Amino acid sequence: xxxxxxxxxxxxxxxxxxxxxxxxxxxxxxxxxxxxxxxxxxxxxxxxxxxxxxxxxxxxxxxxxxxxxxxxxxxxxxxxxxxxxxxxxxxxxxxxxxxxxxxxxxxxxxxxxxxxxxxxxxxxxxxxxxxxxxxxxxxxxxxxxxxxxxxxxxxxxxxxxxxxxxxxxxxxxxxxxxx
Ligand SMILES: [Zn+2]
Numbered sequence: 001x002x003x004x005x006x007x008x009x010x011x012x013x014x015x016x017x018x019x020x021x022x023x024x025x026x027x028x029x030x031x032x033x034x035x036x037x038x039x040x041x042x043x044x045x046x047x048x049x050x051x052x053x054x055x056x057x058x059x060x061x062x063x064x065x066x067x068x069x070x071x072x073x074x075x076x077x078x079x080x081x082x083x084x085x086x087x088x089x090x091x092x093x094x095x096x097x098x099x100x101x102x103x104x105x106x107x108x109x110x111x112x113x114x115x116x117x118x119x120x121x122x123x124x125x126x127x128x129x130x131x132x133x134x135x136x137x138x139x140x141x142x143x144x145x146x147x148x149x150x151x152x153x154x155x156x157x158x159x160x161x162x163x164x165x166x167x168x169x170x171x172x173x174x175x176x177x178x179x
Contacts, residue, residue, distance in 0.1 A: 002098050004036075005157050006156075010036065010095070011033065012168055014171075035095075042058050042059075057108060069089075106137065130156040
């Protein structure tokens with residue numbers, strides 16, 4: 001998986017910086033940020049039981065979860081129009097696809113994109129992103145934190161910024177020209 005920083009760069013590459021909703025600017029940005037990392041909320045139940053990786057790369061990393069998340073946001077956030085909701089769905093889906101393009105050091109490898117219709121996990125044979133390590137299942141909270149704040153991950157973030165920074169810049173420039 002890319003880091004939260006990589007996922008955030010990707011999220012804004014998808015949406016651009018213009019406010020596409022009738023939310024406040026801060027509210028719209030916050031929503032993009034949350035949608036960009038939402039699939040990884042599957043760390044939370046594991047953190048609560050002292051095994052952060054227990055449920056990671058489960059059903060939240062699927063197209064169906066993206067649909068459910070978007071529908072939920074559309075219902076609870078009243079000023080969200082359909083176009084903004086579609087962007088939020090794309091941001092969520094981009095997270096899942098980016099995970100499938102990353103090196104993965106722990107089974108199950110990749111993401112269950114078509115869950116529950118297919119149990120298969122998809123992963124690119126050629127990783128685009130270095131793996132952002134975060135311990136392993138059964139490794140406990142200290143192993144999780146030790147990995148998250150490691151030199152390996154600093155390098156992973158640096159590569160993400162090198163790869164995704166220009167993509168974000170290009171998407172921003174293209175949008176500016178269209179305006
Ligand atoms: Zn993820």
